[in-house]
Amino acid sequence: MHELSLTQSIVATCERHAEGQPVKRVMLKVGRLAGVELDALRFCFGVCSEQTLLREATLEIEEIPGLGECQQCHQRVDMDRLIAVCPCEKRARLRLVAGDEFMIQAIEV
Amino acid sequence: MCGTCGCSDPSNVTIDDGRGVHTHILADGTEVTHSHERGGSQHHAHEHGGSQHHAHEHGGSQHHGHEHGGSQHHAHEHGGSQPHTHHSDRSIAPAHDTTLITLEQRVLAKNERLAERNRAFFLGRKLSVVNLMSSPGSGKTCLLERTLTELRPHVDVAVLEGDQETSNDAARLRQTGAPVVQINTGTGCHLEADMVWRGLSQLDPPAGSTLFIENVGNLVCPALFDLGEHARVVLFSVTEGEDKPVKYPHMFRRADLVLLTKTDLLPYLEFDLDRAHSSITEVAPDAEVLQLSTKSGEGVDAWVQWLKRLSRETVGR
Numbered sequence: 001m002h003e004l005s006l007t008q009s010i011v012a013t014c015e016r017h018a019e020g021q022p023v024k025r026v027m028l029k030v031g032r033l034a035g036v037e038l039d040a041l042r043f044c045f046g047v048c049s050e051q052t053l054l055r056e057a058t059l060e061i062e063e064i065p066g067l068g069e070c071q072q073c074h075q076r077v078d079m080d081r082l083i084a085v086c087p088c089e090k091r092a093r094l095r096l097v098a099g100d101e102f103m104i105q106a107i108e109v
Numbered sequence: 110m111c112g113t114c115g116c117s118d119p120s121n122v123t124i125d126d127g128r129g130v131h132t133h134i135l136a137d138g139t140e141v142t143h144s145h146e147r148g149g150s151q152h153h154a155h156e157h158g159g160s161q162h163h164a165h166e167h168g169g170s171q172h173h174g175h176e177h178g179g180s181q182h183h184a185h186e187h188g189g190s191q192p193h194t195h196h197s198d199r200s201i202a203p204a205h206d207t208t209l210i211t212l213e214q215r216v217l218a219k220n221e222r223l224a225e226r227n228r229a230f231f232l233g234r235k236l237s238v239v240n241l242m243s244s245p246g247s248g249k250t251c252l253l254e255r256t257l258t259e260l261r262p263h264v265d266v267a268v269l270e271g272d273q274e275t276s277n278d279a280a281r282l283r284q285t286g287a288p289v290v291q292i293n294t295g296t297g298c299h300l301e302a303d304m305v306w307r308g309l310s311q312l313d314p315p316a317g318s319t320l321f322i323e324n325v326g327n328l329v330c331p332a333l334f335d336l337g338e339h340a341r342v343v344l345f346s347v348t349e350g351e352d353k354p355v356k357y358p359h360m361f362r363r364a365d366l367v368l369l370t371k372t373d374l375l376p377y378l379e380f381d382l383d384r385a386h387s388s389i390t391e392v393a394p395d396a397e398v399l400q401l402s403t404k405s406g407e408g409v410d411a412w413v414q415w416l417k418r419l420s421r422e423t424v425g426r
Contacts, residue, residue: 001296001298001330002298002299002329002330002333002334004296005297005299005301006216006217006333009216009217009219009220010216013212013214013216013219014212017210017212018210024207028216035329035332035333035359081358082358082359082362082392083358083391083392084362084391084392084393084394085390085391085394093394102215102216102217103212103213103214103215103216104212104213104214104216105211105212105213106209106210106211106212106213107209107210107212108207108208108209108210109207109208109210
């Protein structure tokens with residue numbers, strides 16, 4: 001349940017930037033291959049935001065699908081799980097193009 | 110929870126150097142250091158003033174799980190974990206009387222900055238640092254016991270031992286004569302760069318030594334947290350399923366070395382070694398793989414050579 005410490009970090013960062021104003025919305029960008037369980041993140045957000053400037057805040061999460069690019073055939077491959085090798089005949093390494101993001105995009109105060 | 114004094118804040122981290130002096134790190138970052146007289150009275154003053162006391166009282170996260178404010182509950186409901194995408198042009202637009210503050214800040218940025226600080230410390234001390242990770246019971250502590258005994262005549266060694274509770278593993282490893290500091294993470298399921306930094310100040314590892322960080326037994330959470338280590342070593346025992354690497358790709362994909370452990374048990378199991386190797390290759394094609402048995406000694410020499418090579422490469426000796 002590393003989502004707890006990640007959420008504590010999110011709350012602390014948002015509070016710092018809110019400069020004393022109540023936060024109304026928190027917008028996150030989370031890749032599907034980032035290793036973060038969204039239900040756990042939402043649960044932890046409810047707990048961690050209590051008694052903070054984020055207690056009334058809505059958590060909005062933009063999910064980013066996984067995308068890889070083959071180093072040999074240069075095809076883009078949809079990745080619903082972390083794989084290292086392209087399904088093409090060359091079996092070359094896949095470079096992760098998208099899907100491992102984990103960012104606080106913005107807050108609304 | 111502090112295994113020595115029973116201080117019950119679940120959100121804190123304690124660090125014990127084996128001499129009874131230990132440090133609590135409270136949720137608000139406050140450090141509380143105190144000592145215990147071993148074998149003496151279990152009663153001791155434990156005064157946490159002001160904000161420290163406050164941090165203890167709010168540690169129990171589960172208590173409040175269902176008491177969200179109304180807006181949190183209903184503004185954004187999802188059925189299960191169905192993936193979905195928001196159209197940012199709609200959702201980002203702020204309401205009339207509010208201000209949008211763009212952060213674009215990576216959540217793990219702070220840990221990565223602190224890992225950089227660890228790396229600078231390791232470089233300055235000419236340390237070679239290994240982060241040992243696996244599920245609980247794959248043989249990390251057993252392997253470390255043997256490794257410390259093998260290495261100590263040739264190389265200085267030191268250990269940061271991570272567990273949720275107890276100093277049992279640290280006590281076991283101290284029997285080898287190596288300096289060991291226990292980090293108890295409380296409810297924490299992994300080590301973070303900051304915990305390692307605090308552990309280092311008590312461990313004070315000798316210059317030029319090989320430092321082992323035994324992470325909390327867990328194949329999920331430790332994967333995301335850079336500790337500043339030079340190498341990530343993931344243990345995978347033959348009593349586990351051959352497809353563990355594919356099931357836990359985040360842990361295995363960044364491994365520099367995968368150790369297939371407990372190979373002395375192979376004659377008694379239906380473990381398919383080829384399948385295990387291809388499962389590793391599928392998620393970590395660049396990782397080295399060694400098979401070893403701490404008990405029989407098979408592969409231990411190759412592992413020791415690997416460590417010596419890492420040490421030469423990282424500190425140029």
